[in-house]
Amino acid sequence: MKKIDVCLSPELLHLYSLEDQTVVIVDILRATSCMVTGIAHGVESLIPVATIEECKFHQCNGLIAAAEREGKKIDGFEIDNSPFSYMNPELKGKTIAMTTTNGTLAITKSLGAREILIGAFLNISALVKHLAAQQNDVLVVCAGWKGKVNLEDTLFAGALVHKLKNHLKYACDAPLLAETAYLSARENIFEYLKSSSHFNRLKKLNVMKDIEFCLKSDVYEVIPVLKESKLVKLELEEFQTSRSVN
Amino acid sequence: MKKIDVCLSPELLHLYSLEDQTVVIVDILRATSCMVTGIAHGVESLIPVATIEECKFHQCNGLIAAAEREGKKIDGFEIDNSPFSYMNPELKGKTIAMTTTNGTLAITKSLGAREILIGAFLNISALVKHLAAQQNDVLVVCAGWKGKVNLEDTLFAGALVHKLKNHLKYACDAPLLAETAYLSARENIFEYLKSSSHFNRLKKLNVMKDIEFCLKSDVYEVIPVLKESKLVKLELEEFQTSRSVN
Numbered sequence A, B: 001m002k003k004i005d006v007c008l009s010p011e012l013l014h015l016y017s018l019e020d021q022t023v024v025i026v027d028i029l030r031a032t033s034c035m036v037t038g039i040a041h042g043v044e045s046l047i048p049v050a051t052i053e054e055c056k057f058h059q060c061n062g063l064i065a066a067a068e069r070e071g072k073k074i075d076g077f078e079i080d081n082s083p084f085s086y087m088n089p090e091l092k093g094k095t096i097a098m099t100t101t102n103g104t105l106a107i108t109k110s111l112g113a114r115e116i117l118i119g120a121f122l123n124i125s126a127l128v129k130h131l132a133a134q135q136n137d138v139l140v141v142c143a144g145w146k147g148k149v150n151l152e153d154t155l156f157a158g159a160l161v162h163k164l165k166n167h168l169k170y171a172c173d174a175p176l177l178a179e180t181a182y183l184s185a186r187e188n189i190f191e192y193l194k195s196s197s198h199f200n201r202l203k204k205l206n207v208m209k210d211i212e213f214c215l216k217s218d219v220y221e222v223i224p225v226l227k228e229s230k231l232v233k234l235e236l237e238e239f240q241t242s243r244s245v246n
Helices: A010-015 A031-040 A052-060 A083-087 A103-109 A121-133 A151-163 A173-193 A197-203 A208-214 A236-245 B010-015 B031-040 B052-060 B083-087 B103-109 B121-133 B151-163 B173-193 B197-203 B208-214 B236-245
Strands: A002-007 A021-026 A045-048 A064-069 A095-099 A115-119 A137-142 A168-170 A224-227 A230-233 B002-007 B021-026 B045-048 B064-069 B095-099 B115-119 B137-142 B168-170 B224-227 B230-233
Touching: A002 A010, A002 A151, A002 A173, A010 A103, A010 A137, A010 B010, A021 A103, A021 A121, A021 A151, A031 A045, A031 A083, A031 A095, A031 A103, A031 A115, A031 A121, A031 A224, A031 A230, A045 A103, A052 A064, A052 A095, A083 A208, A103 A137, A115 A121, A121 A151, A121 A208, A137 A151, A151 A173, A151 A197, A151 B173, A168 A173, A173 A208, A173 B151, A173 B173, A197 A208, B002 B010, B002 B151, B002 B173, B010 B103, B010 B137, B021 B103, B021 B121, B021 B151, B031 B045, B031 B083, B031 B095, B031 B103, B031 B115, B031 B121, B031 B224, B031 B230, B045 B103, B052 B064, B052 B095, B083 B208, B103 B137, B115 B121, B121 B151, B121 B208, B137 B151, B151 B173, B151 B197, B168 B173, B173 B208, B197 B208
Parallel strands: A002 A137, A002 A168, A021 A115, A021 A137, A045 A095, A064 A095, B002 B137, B002 B168, B021 B115, B021 B137, B045 B095, B064 B095
Antiparallel strands: A045 A230, A115 A224, A224 A230, B045 B230, B115 B224, B224 B230
16 A cells, blocks of 8 residues: 655654655645645646746746745735746746745755645535545655745645555554644634634734635635746646556 | 643754744653653653664663664663553662664754753653642653654644643644544543554554553653753752742
8 A cells, every 4th residue: 555644844854765756845835835826727737936036037037926924925926826826828828936944945955756746625515535545654744944944834734644545555653643733723724724823924914814715615626736947737638647546 | 811822743843943932751661651650660861862872872871771663672772662661679779771763863953942851741740730730931852753754643642731731821733633633542542542653653663552552641740851961850848839820
C-alpha cells in the first residue's frame, strides 16, 4: 500500500525524501487557494517564485505579477493575495508571476519531487481522486507561517489524510496528528480557526470574506500541477489515465 | 498574561527566542521519563550530553553512563533507557552521564533559555504548579523522533497547555494543535498511541511495561532542572518562593 506523510513546516522538509513522491503544497490562507482559483478561472499558468526580486524580474519581462508579504500586497505589483482577485476575467489565458510569504517558498523547497500539486479545500475532492489513483507515495507539505506550524494547513492535511485512509497508509506520526485535529474541527472549521494566529492576523486586514471562501470545499475541480517551473492545469487525460490504472 | 508556546521538533527551535523563557523538555518515550524517575529515586544529578563520545568521556572519568540510540542501549554503557533501570537503589547519590536519540539533543539545543526543566506525565502536576507560579513565558520543546514531530511528546505538550489554560495564553498555533490532540486522546492515551510510530518501534523491543509506566500521571513530585550543565532536583524552596510570588 502506498504511504502518505505530512511535513508540518517547510523547515522540516530536509528530513523527508522527495524523489518518487507526489508532493501536495498547502497554504490555505491564501496562496494555494488563490492558485486553484486562478487556474479554475482560466489563468493559463502561474510562476511561483521565492523572492520579491524574482517576481519583479518577471514583471519587467512583461508578466502580470503578484507579491504578498505579511498578508499584504507589495506596492508596485498588480494583484493582491485574495482569491477574488484571481477571478478577474482579464487574467484569462495570462501567465502570472507570484510570490507569497510562505506558499511559494514551500513550492521552491519541494523541487526534486516527482510531481508537485497544489491543494486547497477548494479542490480537495479532485485531489483525493487523483491521489488515490496515482502510483506514488504522497507528501503533504504545509506552508505554515514563517517556518512555524499553523492550524489551517494542518487541518487541510488532516482532511486529505482522512479522506485517503483507504488508499494510503500513514508513513509516520504527523499524518495521525493532523487527522486528529481535522476530526476535532471538521464540524465547524471556521469557528475552530478563530483561535488561530493567522486568522487574527488576517482579521485585522479585513479579509474575512477571503477566509470564508478559502474554507469552502469543492468549489473547483481543477488541480494545478508544476510543469517546467509553471503551475498549469492538470489535464483531464492525465486524471483519467492515472484513474484507469487502479 | 504570560504566554506558552510549543516547539514540535528541535529542528524548529531556531524559530523561537529562548532568552527569558522557561523551557520544558519533553521526550516521553523515554528519556525525560527516565530523568524524572532517576531524580525521584535519589540520583543526585544527570549530565545530558548530545553525543556517544561525550558520554564515553564522562564514563572514562568515572561516572556511570547511559547511552541509547534507536531505542536500544549501546554496548559498553551501564544503563539502558528504561525508567525501571533508574529506580536502582545503587544509583542513589550518584551522577549519571546520559545520551539518548532525541531527548538529550533537545536539551543541548535549548541552552540559552533562562530555565530548563524536565517534563513527563510522571511529574505533570508538579510542573503545572511550578509553571503557573513562576514569572517567565514557557516554551515546551518536544524531542520528537530524529527531527520529525511525534505523537507522544505532542500529547504531553497539549496536556500541559490545557492544564495551564487559566495561567498562560497561547503564543501561536502549535499549543492549540497540541491541546486539540490531547483532548481527543486523553480518555485513553495508551490506546491512541498504539497507532504511533515510536510505539510500534518500541513494541518490537519488548518494552510495553516501560510505555505503560511512562504514560502514568503524577507518580512523582520532583522536577529536574538544569544547573551548571547538570540536571538536579528543583528545590522545594524555589517552588515555594516562586509560588508565593503569585
